[in-house]
Amino acid sequence: MTLPLGIDFEFRKLIMDVHIGSDKIKYCYQCNRCTDNCPVANVANPFYREVTNWFDPRLIVLGTLLGYKDIVMALAGSKSALIPWGCTVCDTCDTVCPQAIEVTEIITLAKNVTTGAGLAPDNVVAQAKAVFESAKAIPSQPAIERRREQLGLPAVAAPDVNEVQTLLKNIGVDKKL
Amino acid sequence: MTEYKMFEGCTIGNRIPFIEASSRKVLDKIGVQTSQAPFTCCPDPTGVKSFDNMAWLALGARNLCLAEAEGKPIISLCNGCTNTLRGVQHQLKHDSLKKEKVNAELAKIGKEFKGTIDVVHFVDVLKENLDKVKAGITKQMSDLKVACHPGCHYMRPAEWMESDDPMRPKNLKEIVAATGANVIDYDELALCCGNAVAGPYPEHGDAILKQKMDSIKKAGANVIVVNCPACFQRFDTSQRDLSKKFEAEYNIPVLYLTELIALAMGVSSEEIGMKNHRVRRNTAIENL
Ligand code: SF4
Ligand code: SF4
Numbered sequence: 001m002t003l004p005l006g007i008d009f010e011f012r013k014l015i016m017d018v019h020i021g022s023d024k025i026k027y028c029y030q031c032n033r034c035t036d037n038c039p040v041a042n043v044a045n046p047f048y049r050e051v052t053n054w055f056d057p058r059l060i061v062l063g064t065l066l067g068y069k070d071i072v073m074a075l076a077g078s079k080s081a082l083i084p085w086g087c088t089v090c091d092t093c094d095t096v097c098p099q100a101i102e103v104t105e106i107i108t109l110a111k112n113v114t115t116g117a118g119l120a121p122d123n124v125v126a127q128a129k130a131v132f133e134s135a136k137a138i139p140s141q142p143a144i145e146r147r148r149e150q151l152g153l154p155a156v157a158a159p160d161v162n163e164v165q166t167l168l169k170n171i172g173v174d175k176k177l
Numbered sequence: 178m179t180e181y182k183m184f185e186g187c188t189i190g191n192r193i194p195f196i197e198a199s200s201r202k203v204l205d206k207i208g209v210q211t212s213q214a215p216f217t218c219c220p221d222p223t224g225v226k227s228f229d230n231m232a233w234l235a236l237g238a239r240n241l242c243l244a245e246a247e248g249k250p251i252i253s254l255c256n257g258c259t260n261t262l263r264g265v266q267h268q269l270k271h272d273s274l275k276k277e278k279v280n281a282e283l284a285k286i287g288k289e290f291k292g293t294i295d296v297v298h299f300v301d302v303l304k305e306n307l308d309k310v311k312a313g314i315t316k317q318m319s320d321l322k323v324a325c326h327p328g329c330h331y332m333r334p335a336e337w338m339e340s341d342d343p344m345r346p347k348n349l350k351e352i353v354a355a356t357g358a359n360v361i362d363y364d365e366l367a368l369c370c371g372n373a374v375a376g377p378y379p380e381h382g383d384a385i386l387k388q389k390m391d392s393i394k395k396a397g398a399n400v401i402v403v404n405c406p407a408c409f410q411r412f413d414t415s416q417r418d419l420s421k422k423f424e425a426e427y428n429i430p431v432l433y434l435t436e437l438i439a440l441a442m443g444v445s446s447e448e449i450g451m452k453n454h455r456v457r458r459n460t461a462i463e464n465l
């Protein structure tokens with residue numbers, strides 16, 4: 001696979017802005033502690049595999065830090081691509097990073113970018129749809145409502161679905177569903 | 178006494194409400210008062226946040242607004258919900274740009290995020306009231322050898338959660354020990370259950386869960402205690418498939434922390450709907 005080497009300054013700015021009030025992503029010195037402690041990298045990266053089949057938070061940080069949007073998107077350019085969707089959001093990388101880089105937030109941004117391109121995994125899209133339609137990730141069902149009653153629980157307070165839809169439409173979420 | 182707004186979350190409220198039943202029992206017994214509010218999905222810090230971070234911030238902030246309007250703190254029964262609500266609050270409090278953007282959206286629906294209320298995980302409330310928990314215990318759980326699984330989002334990221342040591346958590350162990358159960362140490366205490374990656378990549382999710390389960394088995398636990406509904410479901414529903422896939426036996430029952438405490442307080446397993454668990458109860462649990 002040939003990787004395009006264009007630096008995208010807009011993308012770089014987005015990445016910088018991930019960190020609250022600082023540009024500390026610059027101080028990543030590629031020590032690999034994030035990848036060493038990542039549970040997914042640990043099970044997904046046997047030796048001698050195509051690099052495109054690897055899940056490597058350190059590489060994601062490097063690619064995004066340099067503004068290589070095209071590389072990140074090339075790696076992430078198929079449905080549910082392992083980069084970035086292999087991240088299980090355990091927040092171990094940012095906990096162990098000696099430079100306090102919010103690696104998980106960077107990967108979240110990469111996920112958000114692929115979502116715009118229609119490449120998010122089906123289960124993630126389905127959840128977003130459910131939230132848009134019912135304001136809950138898991139809509140209320142009659143069988144569960146009965147079970148709640150049997151257990152002596154009050155009914156779940158119904159959320160204002162209209163208001164939620166207005167909010168999400170204004171942000172543009174409906175167009176990505 | 179503080180009254181909390183109860184945030185049961187989508188998974189507990191609309192899928193496994195028996196966990197809410199034990200939670201409400203325990204909170205009642207230690208005198209913690211709660212009331213309801215029409216909260217939406219938190220939303221999910223692994224799902225909706227990955228889909229669209231702005232939607233995550235805005236919906237989370239809207240939920241916080243509902244509690245702010247009543248001036249009451251939120252108690253959450255779920256790691257994910259706590260993580261989202263605390264995370265949104267953290268980001269909006271420390272990033273004025275994000276706060277401006279979110280408030281511009283909220284203004285269109287007549288709301289404003291101020292950041293005036295606190296969000297607490299039920300584990301922290303139990304820990305704070307540990308003397309009352311202890312006082313309510315009528316039955317020592319000494320037959321149990323417990324592997325504690327606090328889950329990622331209870332304590333990570335540490336800057337948002339401010340709850341426990343992010344890699345060597347101890348709060349859950351301390352509360353479990355208060356019921357007279359034996360807390361068993363195991364190597365992979367801080368390891369994820371692999372829930373989020375199991376969606377798009379079940380093979381990686383399974384490999385992580387296997388690593389976790391092998392460590393728990395090796396330590397000789399006869400029950401796993403959790404404080405997150407996503408982790409609960411993962412352990413409760415995936416062990417059978419895991420056994421088939423790896424030709425090994427994984428059938429350790431799972432208890433929600435509030436189930437363990439309710440049982441230790443003399444509440445019957447019928448009353449809190451424990452028959453809805455999937456993993457067959459082993460003798461250690463059956464005898465409770
Ligand atoms: S642990 Fe931090 S500094 Fe080290 S490679 Fe990862 S992001 Fe960079
Ligand atoms: S948050 Fe994602 S990238 Fe970081 S350690 Fe966990 S799975 Fe790996």
